Amino acid sequence: MNVDCLLFEGMDLMDFGGPWEVFLTANRLLERQGQPRAFDLVAFTLDGRPVRSYGGVPVGPTGSPRDDGILIVPGTIDIPAATGDQELVAAISAGQRDVTASVCTGAYLLAEAGMLPDRWTTHWEDIAGLALPGGTRARVVDAGTVVTGGGIACGIDVGLHLVARFVDSALARLVARQMDYAWDFYGDPAGGVRPVVVERFVAAPPSEVYQLWTTADGIAQFLGAAALVGDGIGGPYEYQFLDDAPDGLRGGEGCRILALEPGRLVVFTWNSPPGFQTRGQHTWVVLGLHVKGAGTHVRLAHWGHGVGPEWEANREYFTSAWARSCPLASSSCHSAPRTRRSTSPASRPRTARSASAPLPRARACSRAWITNCTSRASPASTPPSRSKPRTTPPPPTPPSSPRAPEAL
Numbered sequence: 001m002n003v004d005c006l007l008f009e010g011m012d013l014m015d016f017g018g019p020w021e022v023f024l025t026a027n028r029l030l031e032r033q034g035q036p037r038a039f040d041l042v043a044f045t046l047d048g049r050p051v052r053s054y055g056g057v058p059v060g061p062t063g064s065p066r067d068d069g070i071l072i073v074p075g076t077i078d079i080p081a082a083t084g085d086q087e088l089v090a091a092i093s094a095g096q097r098d099v100t101a102s103v104c105t106g107a108y109l110l111a112e113a114g115m116l117p118d119r120w121t122t123h124w125e126d127i128a129g130l131a132l133p134g135g136t137r138a139r140v141v142d143a144g145t146v147v148t149g150g151g152i153a154c155g156i157d158v159g160l161h162l163v164a165r166f167v168d169s170a171l172a173r174l175v176a177r178q179m180d181y182a183w184d185f186y187g188d189p190a191g192g193v194r195p196v197v198v199e200r201f202v203a204a205p206p207s208e209v210y211q212l213w214t215t216a217d218g219i220a221q222f223l224g225a226a227a228l229v230g231d232g233i234g235g236p237y238e239y240q241f242l243d244d245a246p247d248g249l250r251g252g253e254g255c256r257i258l259a260l261e262p263g264r265l266v267v268f269t270w271n272s273p274p275g276f277q278t279r280g281q282h283t284w285v286v287l288g289l290h291v292k293g294a295g296t297h298v299r300l301a302h303w304g305h306g307v308g309p310e311w312e313a314n315r316e317y318f319t320s321a322w323a324r325s326c327p328l329a330s331s332s333c334h335s336a337p338r339t340r341r342s343t344s345p346a347s348r349p350r351t352a353r354s355a356s357a358p359l360p361r362a363r364a365c366s367r368a369w370i371t372n373c374t375s376r377a378s379p380a381s382t383p384p385s386r387s388k389p390r391t392t393p394p395p396p397t398p399p400s401s402p403r404a405p406e407a408l
Helices: 013-034 079-083 086-094 106-110 124-132 155-167 169-178 207-214 216-222 309-323 330-334 361-374
Strands: 002-005 040-044 070-073 099-102 140-142 146-149 196-202 226-229 237-240 257-261 265-269 285-294 295-303
Touching: 002 013, 013 040, 013 155, 013 169, 013 196, 070 106, 070 155, 070 285, 086 216, 099 106, 106 146, 140 155, 146 155, 155 169, 155 257, 169 196, 169 257, 196 309, 207 216, 207 265, 207 285, 207 295, 207 361, 216 226, 265 361
Parallel strands: 002 040, 002 070, 070 099, 099 146
Antiparallel strands: 140 146, 196 295, 226 237, 257 265, 265 285, 285 295
């Protein structure tokens, strides 16, 4: 995969050097294993001449930019000068990139180019300065075709995240170890809230558990009445708890796949239940599958919760919901297959059901989900609000070294 790193006058040297070193190390480790390099690296400038990074260190280009693959956009101390350079801004939006990734205040350049997604991050003390919705304190935020990283050293996290996403997380962990860097896939939000974690043993092989979580038929067995699941990263991961609920309140509308490793890893965005003020501000779930004896050790980590009363209610709900959730039960893997149901409301005939009639397993879980989340929602949160921004904590003193979160 092509990786182009944009160099410009006054850029922060580590914003460029961090991810650059990650990709170089990934290639070196692959070659040690007798495998081909995964990344073709180019550092480029707008005019092909060297530039001076912040502090005066000169950096020169190694080639010309391509129009596909990954583009790395470093940050700078002199934000007005960078965002005011229209040629620089235009270079960021040029081509058909698989991913455009910013480090630190590089997010300001993405915003100037009209590419900043609805959930993003930058250096912790610069979030408020951007004055756009969706900012959150995190080391990495993956929004599909755009990835944003936190301040300075988070460029290493961005590089590792992209190695995990486009090769696999095992290689990314090897790279982190080689670089002597404490890291975990999707890491711990800097100064943020620890994830909700649930672990279970499932009496089925990882391939079956993976199939259960990555197909519409599988999800319909335990999670929702219907589902729409894409076949790759960036595709939909939408589920319907109740197909007879109003539009926008049926379940996981708008959720997406962030990472897939067959039989090993599923990462997807997640939505808060109807009635919660946090609905629409997507979190993400990392599902790790590991062989254990004759079955699978399943570790579900639900990341991305903010701070404040509305997020406390959200986290409290999911702490309980995931712990009792059907998706982790071994019996789900051996249920009789169900016929895929269309997600089009017009194509689904409505059938009358007695109030006392037993619901199918998935729909019973769905009803419980809707009932519980409605009763737990904060009083001021009905109807659900998409306008309330995520509350970020007051900026603490940044740690001197990255904190090592729990490993998957």
